[in-house]
Amino acid sequence: MxxxxxxxxxxxxxxxxxxxxxxxxxxxxxxxxxxxxxxxxxxxxxxxxxxxxxxxxxxxxxELFLAHARASLQSLEDGRQLLAGGRSEIAGVLQVSAPSDLGRNVLLPWFDEFQAQHPRLQLRLLISDRQADLYRQPVDVAIRLGQPPDSSLVALPLAADNRRVLCGAPAYFARHGRPQQPDDLLRHNCLLYMLAGRAHERWSFADGKRSQVVTVSGDRICDDADVVRRWAVAGRGLVYKSWLDVAADVRAGRLEVVLADYQGEPAPLNLFCTHRAQLSRPVTLLREFIQQRCAELQRERPWR
Missing domain, CATH: 1.10.10.10 (Winged helix-like DNA-binding domain superfamily/Winged helix DNA-binding domain)
Incomplete structure (x- = not known):
């Protein structure tokens, strides 16, 4: 025993x-x-x-046993709350990993709202564009853009139809004009960020008939996606980002979407964990909460 x-x-x-x-x-x-x-x-x-x-x-x-041990402890805590009559009020510690830009500028206020609804919940937030190792690091779930490199992880959709969009600041367009087609990007300053140690310089677009990939370049590159978005807002160049990352800037007029007739590459937002036994009540409620907020932003998406 x-x-x-x-x-x-x-x-x-x-x-x-x-x-x-x-x-x-x-x-x-x-x-x-x-x-x-x-x-x-x-x-x-x-x-x-x-x-x-x-x-x-x-x-x-x-490493194999760690996920099961965590799940067992969480299951026992859920049972304790059930017997105590506190099932409707979630409590305990929830450890979440999230990417830099989305985490700081989108998820952070959502987490504040979620905790206000569940004041007994403690949140430990790991913000980084480096993907957390869910088997080794003290993380319950990870919120990530894109598909998992590790097929052993459980992936639950938060915003399955999210895509990347091309954006720039009004000041940039006033100085350099607007691209009318993907090939025009070869004459523009494109702000790049690092993905898994490599520059994300191949930007893809589809117009319903064909797909096109443009290899872009620019004078700035960073491994923090939040910094790249800030450069774009400051008018330093064009950025190719997840719609969820830039929706608030577009709504406020800080950024404007161009090439809206073209679809950018898919950027699905998912919640990852190592085992379905980790889908505790706090995790399930958080997932439903984020899904609802993402759906609200997706209603304003610029693509059809």
């Missing part, structure tokens, strides 16, 4: 990468925490961590 406190020590140690840090968080001595890990490994008959004098890392078996 696996003990609840042993699972807690295992999960905290995996998340923090340190047995002593996990012991401090759980308010137990390092010796007690070490005994808990040894007891759990004995019960499972496998090594969960590879240990040395200077490092502690999950074994392959430990």
């Amino acid at each position: 696996l003990r609840l406190d042993d699972l807690q020590v295992f999960v905290r140690t995996a998340e923090r990468g340190s047995l002593s840090a996990a012991a401090r968080e759980l308010d137990v001595s390092p010796a007690v925490a070490s005994a808990a890990l040894k007891r759990l490994e004995a019960a499972l008959q496998t090594r969960l961590f590879a240990r040395s004098t200077r490092s502690l890392r999950l074994t392959a078996e430990g």
Whole structure:
């Protein structure tokens, strides 16, 4: 029989990468925490961590077991709330990873609204354009644009029909004119961002008859998509971004969509987790909330 406190020590140690840090968080001595890990490994008959004098890392078996341990702890917490009559009021800690631009400028106020509706919920937010490793990092779910590189992840749609659009500031168009067709981009300054360490310089467009890919260039590039959008708002060049990222700027007149007769490449927004057992009530409610907000923005989309 696996003990609840042993699972807690295992999960905290995996998340923090340190047995002593996990012991401090759980308010137990390092010796007690070490005994808990040894007891759990004995019960499972496998090594969960590879240990040395200077490092502690999950074994392959430990990585496989981590998602199930997290899901078990969450399931027990859901059951506790049910017995306490608090099922309608969600609580606990929800750890979410999100991309930089969407996270800071779109999701952040949505999260504030969601927490106002559920004041007992604690949110831990990881904002980065580097994709979180859901098997290793302390993340329950990740919100990402595009399709998952890892087919083992569970992907749930938030805005399946989202696309990229071409935008620029009114000041930029006043100085340089507006592109009328995709090939015109070869004469414009295009602001680039890095995706997985590579410049996203091949911009695709479709007019219903054919698709066209244009290899663009510009004088600025950044690995933070929020910075690239800010450059565009400042009139430094054109940007090819997810509609969800720029919808507020377009509504406010800070950016204007061009080549609206062409469809940009798909940029579906999804919620990812490692296992369906992680779809707890807080996760389910958050997904429904974000889906509704995305649908409101999608009603203003410039493509047909």
